[in-house]
Amino acid sequence: MTEIRDYRDTDAATWLRCRLLSFFGTEYYDDVVTQRPVFDNPAHRLVAVDNDTVIGLIDVEIFPDRATIDVLAIHPDHQRHGLATRLLEAVLPRLQGDVLDAWTRGDAPANDWYQRSGFTENYRYLHVYKSSQDDAAGFEAPGQLVTAFMHAPISEEASMRERFSRVHVCRQYVRRL
Numbered sequence: 045m046t047e048i049r050d051y052r053d054t055d056a057a058t059w060l061r062c063r064l065l066s067f068f069g070t071e072y073y074d075d076v077v078t079q080r081p082v083f084d085n086p087a088h089r090l091v092a093v094d095n096d097t098v099i100g101l102i103d104v105e106i107f108p109d110r111a112t113i114d115v116l117a118i119h120p121d122h123q124r125h126g127l128a129t130r131l132l133e134a135v136l137p138r139l140q141g142d143v144l145d146a147w148t149r150g151d152a153p154a155n156d157w158y159q160r161s162g163f164t165e166n167y168r169y170l171h172v173y174k175s176s177q178d179d180a181a182g183f184e185a186p187g188q189l190v191t192a193f194m195h196a197p198i199s200e201e202a203s204m205r206e207r208f209s210r211v212h213v214c215r216q217y218v219r220r221l
């Protein structure tokens with residue numbers, strides 16, 4: 045039986061493993077954390093736990109003007125069984141502002157999930173990675189610039205894709221509370 049409850053310090057190891065494995069097959073595959081992030085603001089941190097093992101997690105950070113889903117991840121062996129929906133339903137009654145938002149790239153599971161969960165797309169922009177194979181013209185650095193991560197406006201999508209091999213569309217989803 046899977047329990048939804050607050051995160052505990054004793055969850056640390058399986059929380060990290062769940063986060064790592066959940067994003068492995070996504071456009072965030074290299075967004076790896078080796079320590080649980082610490083928030084500057086208050087946050088609601090819930091987990092789905094099976095036999096003392098974290099198989100799903102949600103962190104929602106509370107800002108003065110909104111709440112933001114910092115991370116939502118379900119272990120690949122446990123996806124599509126309603127766990128992300130249960131985590132959202134558990135956190136929603138705790139939120140007091142007007143708006144809950146989230147940011148995600150192009151993965152169909154995430155985009156489908158936000159849209160079916162009452163979120164609508166509000167804004168999109170680009171995440172662009174320059175690798176050592178990509179053109180370095182226009183960049184300035186003290187030495188040779190090998191890699192870079194950049195934000196760019198969505199209006200630049202065609203030219204960014206022509207020039208760089210790794211470009212992600214990042215979308216903001218918003219749900220009114």
Ligand SMILES: CC(C)(COP(=O)(O)OP(=O)(O)OC[C@H]1O[C@@H](n2cnc3c(N)ncnc32)[C@H](O)[C@@H]1OP(=O)(O)O)[C@@H](O)C(=O)NCCC(=O)NCCS
Nearest residue numbers: 066116117118123124125126127128129148153154156157
């Ligand atoms: C997105 C994610 C959190 C959904 O979790 P989940 O527990 O599988 O979702 P639920 O079971 O609550 O909801 C299922 C719905 O999500 C969407 N979904 C989930 N997996 C999907 C897939 N492989 N393909 C398409 N849609 C999918 C569908 O809308 C699905 O409804 P359906 O089964 O009726 O078609 C999960 O796939 C995940 O952890 N992905 C990797 C991490 C990630 O992308 N996090 C969110 C963005 S930061």
